[in-house]
Amino acid sequence: MTRSVKSELSSEQCEELLNVLKGRFEKNMHRHQGLEWTKVQAKLEANRDKLWSLNEMEVTDGEPDVIHYDEKKDEYTFCDCSAESPKGRRSVCYDREALEARKKNKPENSAVDMATAMGIEMLTEKQYRDLQKLENFDKKTSSWVQTPSEVRELGGALFCDFRFGYVFVYHNGADSYYGARGFRGSLSV
Known part of the structure; x- marks a missing residue:
């Protein structure tokens, strides 16, 4: 099964997901010390297509969170951080x-x-x-x-x-x- 049609989230879904991600980010600062949510959110808002994938991670119980920032690429890496396999x-x-x-x-x-x-x-x-x-x-x-x-x-x-x-x-x-x-x-x- 390959992803043939890229799905988009509604504005409400995007806002809800961003709130969930922000809450998890703030609750788990040990995963991304020194990073600021406002910069992560700006990156996500500039790449709204990635929100769909993050939402898929979320709805399958992956509990995605930021775990790394690559300065050279200016990229944040999200990973499934659920306690057990999603x-x-x-x-x-x-x-x-x-x-x-x-x-x-x-x-x-x-x-x-x-x-x-x-x-x-x-x-x-x-x-x-x-x-x-x-x-x-x-x-x-x-x-x-x-x-x-x-x-x-x-x-x-x-x-x-x-x-x-x-x-x-x-x-x-x-x-x-x-x-x-x-x-x-x-x-x-």
Whole structure:
């Protein structure tokens, strides 16, 4: 499933989302020390198309928040900061190929297809580890991460979680899916 038609939020939806994002930003300053919401909001208002993707992150229970600012690119990075893998993105296999290869009990979607449709990027293993430095996520769930092509070509896919004070990276068949596994995404604005 690819995103074919870009959806737009109404003015009211934009205002509501900005208020939610602002509240989360102010409540979690440890994720973005030294950054100012007014500058983030100005960037979002200048790139209103990104608000649709942030709203998709929000409605699937990702709780997006700013986690990084790149001075050279003048870009803010939002990431799913829900305590556990986003509820609205669980029980999915890794990608379309895995979904189509599954003969019985197919999940409704795949992580790669959902991320593409939402206009966001799945986290890499490095991004996942960096996110865990801000606070600990996925203590009860796990999240698919971008998988190297050599692993994927052999039928596997990678996922991560946080247990015993450590980030673990595991593998599974790409066609597997579990009620406690989803994926986290990021969006740069």
